[in-house]
Amino acid sequence: MVLPPPRDARKVRKHLSADALYFLIHAGFERITDHRGATPPIPLSDALMSAFAMFSLKDPSLLAFDERRSDANMKALFGIGHIPSDTQTREILDPLDPECLRPLFGDVFRQLQRGKALEPFEFFGGYLLSLDGTGYFSSQKIHCPSCQVKEHKNGTVTYEHQMLAAVIVHPDIKEVIPLAPEPIQKQDGSTKNDCERNAARRLLAKIRRQHPRLKLTVVEDGLASNGPHVRDLIDCGMHFILGVKPGDHAFLFEQVETARREGRVLKLRRKEGKVTAEVSWVWGLVLNESNPDLRVNFLEYNEYDASGKCLKHFTWITDFYITLRNAWVLAKGGRARWHIENETFNTLKNQGYHFEHNYGHGVQNLSVVFAMLMMLAFLVDQAQQLCCPLFRAVWNKLGSKRSLWEKLRSHFYHFTFRSMRQLYEAMLYGLAKEVPLPTLDTS
Secondary structure: OOOOOOHHHHHOOHHHOHHHHHHHHHHHHHHOOOOOOOOOOOOHHHHHHHHHHHHHHOOOOHHHHHHHOOHHHHHHHHOOOOOOOHHHHHHHHOOOOHHHHHHHHHHHHHHHHHOOOOHHHEEOOEEEEEEEEEEEEEEOOOOOOOOEEEEOOOOOEEEEEEEEEEEEEEOOEEEEEEOOOEEEOOOOOOOOOOOHHHHHHHHHHHHHHHOOOOOEEEEEOHHHOOHHHHHHHHHOOOEEEEEOOOOOOHHHHHHHHHHHHOOOOEEEEEEEOOEEEEEEEEEEEEOOOOOOOOEEEEEEEEEEOOOOOEEEEEEEEEOOOOOOOOHHHHHHHHHHHHHHHHHHHHHHHHOOOOOOOOOOOOOOOHHHHHHHHHHHHHHHHHHHHHHOHHHHHHHHHHOOHHHHHHHHHHHHHHOOOOOHHHHHHHHHHOOHHHOOOOOOOOO
16 A cells, blocks of 8 residues: 655645656757757657666666666656667767757756745845856866867876856755756867856856846856956846955955055954854955956955854955845855855765766767756756655655665666656655566567
8 A cells, every 4th residue: 555645745846746857858858959860760859868867866877777777667757768778878969969958957947936946045136146167077088079188297188078067056055956057168169278267158148048037146256256257247137246365366355454444344243153253344346457447345254263263254246235234144145155066066976976977978079968967867856855845755764865866776677666756655655565576678
């Protein structure tokens, strides 16, 4: 007998369940034009959904996925008609333009908006968007024309792939909402390496085209506090809270010290448990000597212990007009930047996603396609973590994401399910013995 789901699981928004989101993803894949033309034996949508299924199940490699897959569940849960082998998957996806996958992130985002799942993320009437770059592939042998190239003093060469990620964050929420990332790679016809600044310019423009009315406040580290990037943010109609450091922004900090001497720095203090927190600010500083027309507001946050020792220290620039009423909130928003490190990159690299594993580099776009599909799977997982009490109940029972993924793969490969909901319920209530074994595909 199948027991009823947890009490709050009945409130789950059906269009944000795993089954509904998998259907949405599949429909998005079907909209992508097949670059092979005609009518190939394995549709592009099936190859894409197969790779997406691998990342959803957190398999460590294409070969492991191919050897252990359950064809019955691949068809029932992921809607895949013709299941490609690992070699076929690489061959089909390598020529695909990764930009074709960007609209699917928007499809999931709109479902989150429709389900009011984004309302808790609201910050100053909009959302905090954290941007940062990370590497996911490095080799001294395997490479493709778009690889970043590092030439070392000892004569060796390292080939790399990096991406610039953009995730919606909130200081009080652990989950993040990733938007489509931007590859940091050599552009078509270019012999020069790409850089994070150029990738940010491309990404900001794409985000604004995809979400023209979305109110965003971008939070980034000190590398982003430069004139061209600040102008890009202003041109895109985005607010910003950007980290700054004395070593990189000497001209700015000289103005801050002058303001201190003249008594123009405003300051607030309050007790927070055993520490004393302090926030201070000054308005209308010139960003740097190269951009005398760019005026920004400076914000500083410090924490002190009982002896007066400084425990934490952060400094930012922002376009928000800082007041007694919003200074603490802005400082909290600036500190939320770390969610892209802790809740995004750390999760992808250390909690079972195998982000830095080479699933297949290819000779054209395969590495980037796989990276974007993994981020898409991560987006769906974050939606489940936010909106599906059944998913959270299974996670809570098993204690860790790694245990959840291991149990998920085990059930997927050993039993046949009608839906992801049934699979989650079997994991939660220990109902695997009542689930039929997978049928063998003899075709």
